[in-house]
Amino acid sequence: MTQLESIYARLPVWFQDAAVTAQGALYHRQRYGSAFREEYGLLKGTELATSLQLELLQTARLKRILAHAAGTVPFYRTRIARSHHESLRAGDLAAFREIPVTEKAELRLSPQQFCMNGGRDQTWIPWHTSGTTGSPMTLYYERKAVARQYAYVERYREQAGVSRRERRAQFTGKLIVASEKSSRYWRYDWANRALLLSTVHLTKDTIPAYLSALRSFQPTYLCGYPSAISLLARQALRSRMGGLKIQAILTSAETLLDEQRDVMEAAFGAKVYDQYGQTEMQSFWFECRYRRMHTHPLFGLTEILRPNGEACQPGEIGDVVLTGLINYAMPLIRYRVGDRAAWSDEDRCPCGRSMPMIQQIEGRREDYVYSPERGWVGRMDPALKGVDGLLECQFLQEENGTLRVLYVPLPGFGAIERSRLEENLKGRLGSKMPLCFEEVSAIPRGANGKFQAVRSKLSFNPDLHPKLMEVA
Ligand SMILES: [Zn+2]
Incomplete structure (x- = not known):
C-alpha cells in the first residue's frame, strides 16, 4: 500500500466517496x-x-x-x-x-x-x-x-x-474499498455519475448487498x-x-x-x-x-501470426501481435501480447x-489446459454448458497434469450436476484426463481483482505434439 492508499483507507466512507469523486473529476479532465x-x-x-x-x-x-x-x-x-x-x-x-x-x-x-x-x-x-x-x-x-x-x-x-x-455501474478491481470493517463494497464517483463496485469483495454472501446497491443507484x-x-x-x-x-x-x-x-x-x-x-x-x-x-x-x-512468423489464414488461431x-x-512495435485469436x-x-x-x-496462453489425448485445449467454458447450480468454477492444472476443478456450489447443486460437469470435461479433454473436484466457498481473484477461469502451471507450447509430452 502506498502512503496515499493508507491515508485513504483510514478515511470515513463518505469521505472516501469525496476522494473517489475528486479523482474522478481529474480523470474527466484528462480524458x-x-x-x-x-x-x-x-x-x-x-x-x-x-x-x-x-x-x-x-x-x-x-x-x-x-x-x-x-x-x-x-x-x-x-x-x-x-x-x-x-x-x-x-x-x-x-x-x-x-x-x-x-x-x-x-x-x-x-x-x-x-x-x-x-x-x-x-x-x-x-x-x-x-x-x-x-x-x-x-x-x-x-x-x-x-x-x-x-x-x-x-x-x-x-x-x-x-x-x-x-449513469454507469462499474465493476473494478481497484482498491476502492480499503477498510474491511465497512460492509459497503462500493463507492460513488459523482463527477462521472458512476457507482464503482469492488470485485474483490464479491462473494456468495455479499451478492444480495451488491444487487440492492444497483437497485438504488439505477444505472x-x-x-x-x-x-x-x-x-x-x-x-x-x-x-x-x-x-x-x-x-x-x-x-x-x-x-x-x-x-x-x-x-x-x-x-x-x-x-x-x-x-x-x-x-x-x-x-x-x-x-x-x-x-x-x-x-x-x-x-x-493487428497481426495474427503462426509460430514461424507467417500470417495466419482466416479461422486459423495464432499469436496476436500488435503495433x-x-x-x-x-x-511498442510488433508486440506479442500473449493472447491468441x-x-x-x-x-x-x-x-x-x-x-x-x-x-x-x-x-x-495461460488459459490452455493440456490433455494427454487431445493436446492443448483452449476455452474451457463449453464444459459448463447445461450444468446448473454453480456460482463459479475454476480449472487449475498442476505440474503433474492433474486438473483441479474448484467450484462454488449454490443450494441445489448435487451429484447429478457434478457428474454432468465431469462428463462434459471428459468429452472435452478425453477420458484419460486426471480430474480432481474440490468444493470451495470462494475463488480467489488474481492481479487487479481479475477472475481467471483457467490457470495452468504447465508452460504452453503449441508446437509440441500431444504424444511427445508425457503428463499424468
Ligand atoms: Zn459490425
Missing part, C-alpha cells in the same frame, strides 16, 4: 479535452469508411510512429535497422513485417528502453501494472493518448446505445469484468429480481465466456458488448450490435463497418 474531441471527430467521420480508406489512414499513422520509434526510442533504435527505416519511410509494409517481434519479456526486462528518449517525461501519465505473472511494471502514456483512447471508448458506448453522460449501463457481472446476474435470475432498467452491458479485461454472456443478457434484459484492449494501449477491439468483434485500425495494427498507433510515450472469414458486417473482424479470442 475529455481537445485531443479527445479531435479523435472523436475523426472516428465519427470514418465509422463507415471503406477498407481502403481505413488502410490509408492506418498506414499514415504507422509510418509516423515507426519513424518516431526508430528515431527516439532506445530499444527500437537498434531493433529497426537503418535499411528498414528507409523502406518504411517509403511506405513499404513488407519491410515492416521484417521487424522482429517484441516479446513481453523484453519489455519487462527494461521498460525504460521503450520510453521516448529513454526516460520519463513529467507530463506523462504513469500506470502501475500488477503483472499477472507477478512482476509489476510501470507503463507511461502521453496525456493526449489517454484522451484519444477515450474517444474510442465513447464511440463504443454510443453504438451500444449509451454514453459517458449516463443505465453496467461495465467491467464479465466474471463479476455474471455472478450477480446468476443470483438475480435465481431470485427473480426485477426493478432494473439496464440498456447495455459493456464487458472487458477478461475472456468473456458464452455462458456468462447468456446469463447476463437473461438476467438484465440487455445486450452484452465485449471489448478487448490491454494496459499497453496497443489495440481497441469492440463488438458491434451484430456481435462481431471489430479491430479498430486507427488505434493499432499501437496512439501512444508516443512508449511505442483468429481472423474472421467474413469480409462484411451487417453493421456496415469495414473494420477487420476477429472470429474468436482464444484467451491468453
Whole structure:
C-alpha cells in the first residue's frame, strides 16, 4: 500500500466517496479535452469508411510512429535497422513485417528502453501494472493518448446505445474499498455519475448487498469484468429480481465466456458488448450490435501470426501481435501480447463497418489446459454448458497434469450436476484426463481483482505434439 492508499483507507466512507469523486473529476479532465474531441471527430467521420480508406489512414499513422520509434526510442533504435527505416519511410509494409517481434519479456526486462528518449517525461501519465505473472511494471502514456483512447471508448458506448453522460455501474478491481470493517463494497464517483463496485469483495454472501446497491443507484449501463457481472446476474435470475432498467452491458479485461454472456443478457434484459484492449494501449477491439468483434485500425495494427512468423489464414488461431498507433510515450512495435485469436472469414458486417473482424479470442496462453489425448485445449467454458447450480468454477492444472476443478456450489447443486460437469470435461479433454473436484466457498481473484477461469502451471507450447509430452 502506498502512503496515499493508507491515508485513504483510514478515511470515513463518505469521505472516501469525496476522494473517489475528486479523482474522478481529474480523470474527466484528462480524458475529455481537445485531443479527445479531435479523435472523436475523426472516428465519427470514418465509422463507415471503406477498407481502403481505413488502410490509408492506418498506414499514415504507422509510418509516423515507426519513424518516431526508430528515431527516439532506445530499444527500437537498434531493433529497426537503418535499411528498414528507409523502406518504411517509403511506405513499404513488407519491410515492416521484417521487424522482429517484441516479446513481453523484453519489455519487462527494461521498460525504460521503450520510453521516448529513454526516460520519463513529467507530463506523462504513469500506470502501475500488477503483472499477472507477478512482476509489476510501470507503463507511461502521453496525456493526449489517454484522451484519444477515450474517444474510442465513447464511440463504443454510443453504438451500444449509451454514453459517458449516463449513469454507469462499474465493476473494478481497484482498491476502492480499503477498510474491511465497512460492509459497503462500493463507492460513488459523482463527477462521472458512476457507482464503482469492488470485485474483490464479491462473494456468495455479499451478492444480495451488491444487487440492492444497483437497485438504488439505477444505472443505465453496467461495465467491467464479465466474471463479476455474471455472478450477480446468476443470483438475480435465481431470485427473480426485477426493478432494473439496464440498456447495455459493456464487458472487458477478461475472456468473456458464452455462458456468462447468456446469463447476463437473461438476467438484465440487455445486450452484452465485449471489448478487448490491454494496459499497453496497443489495440481497441469492440463488438458491434451484430456481435462481431471489430479491430479498430486507427488505434493499432493487428497481426495474427503462426509460430514461424507467417500470417495466419482466416479461422486459423495464432499469436496476436500488435503495433499501437496512439501512444508516443512508449511505442511498442510488433508486440506479442500473449493472447491468441483468429481472423474472421467474413469480409462484411451487417453493421456496415469495414473494420477487420476477429472470429474468436482464444484467451491468453495461460488459459490452455493440456490433455494427454487431445493436446492443448483452449476455452474451457463449453464444459459448463447445461450444468446448473454453480456460482463459479475454476480449472487449475498442476505440474503433474492433474486438473483441479474448484467450484462454488449454490443450494441445489448435487451429484447429478457434478457428474454432468465431469462428463462434459471428459468429452472435452478425453477420458484419460486426471480430474480432481474440490468444493470451495470462494475463488480467489488474481492481479487487479481479475477472475481467471483457467490457470495452468504447465508452460504452453503449441508446437509440441500431444504424444511427445508425457503428463499424468
Ligand atoms: Zn459490425
